Amino acid sequence: MMRTGCQTYAWQMSLPTYQGRIDHIASVVGRAGFAGLEPEVIMLGDFASAERLRGALEPNHLALAALTLVEDWADEHESPRERAAADAAIALTRSFDGALLALCQMPGPDRHDLRERQQRLLSCVADIAARAEDAGVGTTFHPNSPAGSLFRARQDYEILLDGLPARVGFTPDLGHVARGGMDALEVVRQYRERVNHVHAKDMDSHGQWALIGTGVVPVAEVAEFLYRTGYQGWFVLEDESELARRDPDAVAAQLGNYVEQVLGPRYSAPPPPPV
Numbered sequence: 259m260m261r262t263g264c265q266t267y268a269w270q271m272s273l274p275t276y277q278g279r280i281d282h283i284a285s286v287v288g289r290a291g292f293a294g295l296e297p298e299v300i301m302l303g304d305f306a307s308a309e310r311l312r313g314a315l316e317p318n319h320l321a322l323a324a325l326t327l328v329e330d331w332a333d334e335h336e337s338p339r340e341r342a343a344a345d346a347a348i349a350l351t352r353s354f355d356g357a358l359l360a361l362c363q364m365p366g367p368d369r370h371d372l373r374e375r376q377q378r379l380l381s382c383v384a385d386i387a388a389r390a391e392d393a394g395v396g397t398t399f400h401p402n403s404p405a406g407s408l409f410r411a412r413q414d415y416e417i418l419l420d421g422l423p424a425r426v427g428f429t430p431d432l433g434h435v436a437r438g439g440m441d442a443l444e445v446v447r448q449y450r451e452r453v454n455h456v457h458a459k460d461m462d463s464h465g466q467w468a469l470i471g472t473g474v475v476p477v478a479e480v481a482e483f484l485y486r487t488g489y490q491g492w493f494v495l496e497d498e499s500e501l502a503r504r505d506p507d508a509v510a511a512q513l514g515n516y517v518e519q520v521l522g523p524r525y526s527a528p529p530p531p532p533v
Contacts, residue, residue, distance in 0.1 A: 260481070260489050262517050263294030263323035265457065265496035266301045268506035276506070278303020281314040286507045288318025290514025296360070296494050298326040299347055306346070308353035322354040323492040324455060326400070328362045331382035332375065344386045351395045358455055358492075359390050359397045360429055365404040373417075376408050380421040387426045398427035398455045403434035410438040419449055427454030431496070433461050436475045443476050443483060450487060456480070459496045467498040469509065471516045481521050493521070 264287045269276035276283065280297060287295050295315060297305075305311045315322060327347045329340050336344060351359045363379055387397040399422055401409035409418045415438075419428060428449055432442040434457075446453060458480070460473035470477055481493055495513045502509040 260485055260491065260493055261293040261321075261323070262521065263296050263321075263492045263494040264290065264292045264510055264513065265326070265494050266295070266297045268497045268502035268509050270298060270301055271498065271503045272506065273300070277301055278305065280305040280311065284314045284318045284320055286510045288320050290510045291518060292320065292495075292510075292514060294321040294323035294492060294494075296323045296326060296492070298328060299343070300328070306350065308350060311350070312353070322351070322357040323494055324358040324360045324398070325351045326360040326362055328364050329382075330364050330366075331379050332366070334378050334381050336382050336385060340382070345389065348386075348390045348393050348395050351390075352393050357395075358427070359386075359395050360400050360455060361386060361397060361426075362400040362402060363408060365402060366406040366408070368406050369408065372408065376414070376417055377421070379408055380418075383426060384423045387423055391425050396427065396454065397425065398429045400429040400431055400455075400457065401434060402431065403437040407434075407438075410434070412438070412440055414438075415440070415445065415449075419452060422452075428452040429455040429457055431457035431459065432475050432477055432480055433457075433459035433467065433496075433498075436461055437465060441476075443480050446480050446483060453484075453489070454491050456484065456489075456491065456493045457496050458493060459498055467500075469499045469501055470495055470497060470513060471520060478520050 269283055284295055351357050361383055390397045403410045430446055435442045435445050458477045460468045460470045460475045462468045462473045497509045
């Protein structure tokens with residue numbers, strides 16, 4: 259069945275305050291009613307060991323939904339530092355049954371030499387995914403939408419999904435999809451067979467990030483579509499609104515209420531036959 263998780267980016271926007279405080283974040287997310295947590299590697303600090311991370315998750319009844327690794331991957335193959343970081347992330351993810359390694363490229367300053375840079379990224383992702391598969395870890399790729407993102411518009415997504423190895427799943431981030439000028443529900447429908455993980459955030463009609471449920475992104479409609487098509491992965495809520503920047507703990511509580519009041523009724527019953 260589909261499970262809901264919470265990503266750590268709301269706290270990452272105040273990185274000096276919350277870096278390495280996975281125990282605090284897990285406590286907040288657990289109280290909000292989520293089933294899982296998805297931290298970015300940069301947030302782990304002393305929790306970058308399986309024992310410490312499990313010690314933060316289990317008392318709060320949380321699973322590790324995924325571990326997100328963000329790197330530049332600007333060359334055809336990983337740099338020694340990037341390879342070491344990826345191997346450490348693979349090893350940590352391997353310690354948690356069913357957790358995915360989510361790969362996300364750090365946006366650059368621009369989109370010059372776009373096709374060449376896209377192919378370099380795809381080459382690095384393929385190398386990482388092959389090593390992860392050998393270790394028994396599933397992978398997924400998460401595109402984003404800042405101006406320097408290599409995969410942000412419809413044509414980019416076509417190149418991405420054609421170029422990703424079959425072993426690598428696709429994580430549509432509904433907010434980034436919308437910010438790239440696409441319809442989030444349409445994109446999820448089109449690539450449903452490749453979707454193995456989902457991020458949800460919202461934006462207003464002016465393209466500014468908004469608290470989930472207050473903007474124009476069809477978050478609930480996508481959740482219902484996934485439920486009706488038998489989706490078995492994680493639906494991870496992530497918030498980058500101004501409120502999240504000021505008070506990420508309060509936002510997590512509000513997102514938990516959104517799951518209970520809006521999303522829950524759409525996928526709490528046994529799944530209907532796929533459409």
